[in-house]
Amino acid sequence: MAVFSEIYDEGDYKVFVIRGAIEARIPMNFYTQLKRKYSDEEIVSMQEPKVLRHHHTKRELVYVTRESGLPLIGHTAFGLIDRGTNLIQVRPVSGCNLNCIFCSVDEGVSKSRRTDFIVDTDYLVDEFKKVAEIKGDDVEAHIDGQGEPFIYPYMVELLKKLREVPQVKVISVQTNGMLLDAEKIKEMEGLLDRINLSISALDDRKARMLAGTNLYDVGHVKDVARAIASSEIDLLLAPVWVPGFNDEEIPRIIEFGLEIGAGKRWPPLGIQNYVRYQFGKKVRGRPMKFAEFFRRLEEYEKQYGLKLRLSPADFNIHKAPSLPKAFRKGERLRLKLVAPGRVFGEMLAVERGRVIGVLTDKPVGAAVPAEITRTTDNVYVATTK
Ligand code: SF4
Structure with missing residues (x-):
């Protein structure tokens, strides 16, 4: 034939x-x-193997399935993160449609990221169930990621399957809102409990500057915020306060949140302080010290009669049993590189049911001697030096 x-x-x-x-x-x-x-x-x-590309970032896209052999615990770019509480972070996809000037994971036009990941829904939920089982009966599944979660094409399917997990009491998602509309919000009623909507300015020019792209449409995101607030899904507005860039926008966002009815069950606002991360985007000027940030939040609390200095308890997040760690810091082992890593100078290895980010310039297929340098939250990094 x-x-x-x-x-x-x-x-x-x-x-x-x-x-x-x-x-x-x-x-x-x-x-x-x-x-x-x-x-x-x-x-x-003899031709080059075909490479799957991310629709938004155009970077190489690794499809993570059970058959791929990549575990879902061990890396922050995809899969699951268990930080020892009743909240499990679910990361179905990486990559973003925006290019925020303050992005903590250097998304959009990126100097550091070279690979994106997308995870098969059944695989993600099956592995999620194993973590949820050890957590108790009030688990929050929080869908977030190194990018925009609604890029994930199977979001509704994912929500439906997470909803069926008996331990799950709350499902929340972090989003920039650009890919949502009233119809999608309606479709997610009964599946999703809260949307944390990042909106860092209401002024159109300033909002586009902060988003790092003229494609950002704050008018659309405000419409999305109104549609969420008037749905069964709760809305939390989550601006990033970047001193010197959007100081005067913060009270406007608070007023907007109160006006549209954000925060039916949880607080209406979760204002975050801009932090300069090692692999994040850096804005000019000096970041605000946390003492100063909390002092200014306190002033707004008095002005608006609202709680703005939040803690995990405000979201019923508490300590819960964790997955056992598979390695200890300083452990030396030989690792086979099985896939490209998220950032340049990183490859992925698999050992003891965990994925490990290995800092190396060796190619897929190479075996390298390595030392585990990070184990916090079951996220593993190894160096080859
Ligand atoms: S929306 Fe979030 S992930 Fe995307 S570029 Fe902005 S800060 Fe980064």
Whole structure:
């Protein structure tokens, strides 16, 4: 039986099709030379392997399935994070449609990120259940990530499956709101309990500057905020306060949140202080010290009669049993590199049911001697120096 359903010439290229999909497009002169010695199947097999690309970031996209052999515990870019409380972070996808100038994970136009990840829904939920089982009966599944979670094409399916996990009492998600609309919000009623909406300015020009893209439409995000507030889903507005950039926007956002009815069951506002992270985007000027940040929040609390200095207890987050750690800091072992890492200079390895970010420039397939340098929250990093 012929391997290719169609082979045709297209300008200077020879095109090979399998079941309606183009398998290879090979320059004609190259094809003619190779054809003297090889069959069509052999020539096509010599081409670079196809690489899946992220729709928004255009970076290489790794599809994480059970069959891929990548565990879902161990890395912050995808899978699950258990920080020893009743909240489990669920990270189905990485990559963002915005480019915020303060982004803590250097998303959008990024100098540091080289790979994105997307996780199969069934695999994610099956592994989530194993963690939820050790947590008790009041688990919060918090969907967030190094990017915008609503880029994930199977979000409603994920919510439905998480809702069926008996220990799950709350499902929340972090979003910039750009990919939501009234119809999607309606569809998620009964599945999702709270949306933490990041909105850091109401002024259009300032909002686009902070989002790092002219595609950002704060008018749309305000409409999304109103639609959430008038739905069964609770709304928490989560601006990042970047001193020198949006100081005067903070009281406007508080007033907007109160006006539209954010915070039916949880606090209406979760204002965050901009922090300059090692691998995050850096804005000019000096970040605000936390003492100063809390003092200014206290002033707004008095002005608006509202609690703004929040703690985990405000969200019923408390300590809960954790997964056991698979490694100890300083442990030395030989690791086989199985996939590209999230950032340049990093590869992924798998050992003892955990994924490990290995700082190395060696390629996939290499085995390297390594030392575990981070184990906090079951997130593992190893160096090869
Ligand atoms: S929306 Fe969030 S993840 Fe995306 S660029 Fe802005 S801060 Fe980063």
